Amino acid sequence: MDWHVYRTKQLKARGSTDWDIRKATQRGDLNPLRPGWYAAAGADPTVVAAVRAGGVLSCVSALRMYGIWVAKNCCPGLHVRLSRHGETAGVRRCHPFGPVPPTDQPVDALPAAFACAYHCMSTEEWIAAVDSALNRRLVTVDELLAAWPHVPSEVRRALDRTNGRAESGTETFARLRLQSLGFRVHCQVYIPKVGRVDLVIGRLIIECDSEGYHSSPRQRRNDYRRDRWSQIGGWLVIRIDFVDVLNHWPEVLAEIRAITRVDRHRRRTRIAPR
Ligand SMILES: [Zn+2]
Known part of the structure; x- marks a missing residue:
């Protein structure tokens, strides 16, 4: 998925040189967010804020970005998975269970977002979000399990209670x-x-x-x-x-x-x- 937020190496992989990037920044076509990260036109302000804060959009905020149902009153604030040197001001710092994946995409993939969200949401809220993702065929339980090298037993029990047929x-x-x-x-x-x-x-x-x-x-x-x-x-x-x-x-x-x-x-x- 193209979030219109790019790392320098992604821009270079598309053929841009350092000179191109500098010129695009001067013209205002690229907005520098932090060293090595740029936003182009069409970037979502939530994603921009997460990267500017020193991490990537994750957890509940990423689930919402994918169109997964999360109750309106659940887990306010910007949920960010910070890179090693990220700043913390004004954002909710989220951690996944199990090994920490690299922060190389502006929005975490669903397995990393769900792994973080398990700590920020109640079990009930988390199961409802997984149900929503399953119902919309955005992910399967097998794909989640395959992406998580270590699954705590309580997460396994919560997964057993999900049902992708649930419609709300x-x-x-x-x-x-x-x-x-x-x-x-x-x-x-x-x-x-x-x-x-x-x-x-x-x-x-x-x-x-x-x-x-x-x-x-x-x-x-x-x-x-x-x-x-x-x-x-x-x-x-x-x-x-x-x-x-x-x-x-x-x-x-x-x-x-x-x-x-x-x-x-x-x-x-x-x-x-x-
Ligand atoms: Zn969170």
């Missing part, structure tokens, strides 16, 4: 919390006449809206249609969004417990011989 952070957070409480949660289940639904526990469907989701009239009509067919099929449906997961989880959980308790009771009653 809301869904990942809800799935992880419900699974940790012992619920048998099925993800992205196809139901005839309804379509794919996010989470299923018994006869309960949990539809998870992504952060900042605003449905169009057409989407809303489709949601209503899905809800009607779910009820015709004997399903119970609740809809939650990221604010519910983040700020109202005890209430949501109490509702899920109440519904699944009734659901279990109904199923037992239906099956019991008379």
Whole structure:
């Protein structure tokens, strides 16, 4: 990927001489960021700031740059993996687990960014970010493992809990919390006449809206249609969004417990011989 931020050796590999680089800098075509690093037109200000600070953009900031879902309130600040002589003023200094890869690209590749992010994010946030990367087919678990020479056992356990079928952070957070409480949660289940639904526990469907989701009239009509067919099929449906997961989880959980308790009771009653 071309971030429009280059090292001197990259510019020379493209045929530029020291004289060309000096002239381009004088013309303003190249903006010197620190010794050996230049920004060209189109460089992202976040990437420029990371390199100017003495490192490369990494961790949560790099994940966001790749379009991976990270909750808006998660891990503020500029996350930078500093080169050996980097300065630290005003940036969050991030370290990967395992061996430290070279800082030769302006934005860390996904394995290095995830290795750093494991220390800056909560496990829940990190799994949601990995889910998002898997879902967008930006990386696979095998590729991550192949890139990490040493994987701490807690990271391995977190990876085991990822699911690339998850379509939103809301869904990942809800799935992880419900699974940790012992619920048998099925993800992205196809139901005839309804379509794919996010989470299923018994006869309960949990539809998870992504952060900042605003449905169009057409989407809303489709949601209503899905809800009607779910009820015709004997399903119970609740809809939650990221604010519910983040700020109202005890209430949501109490509702899920109440519904699944009734659901279990109904199923037992239906099956019991008379
Ligand atoms: Zn970080």
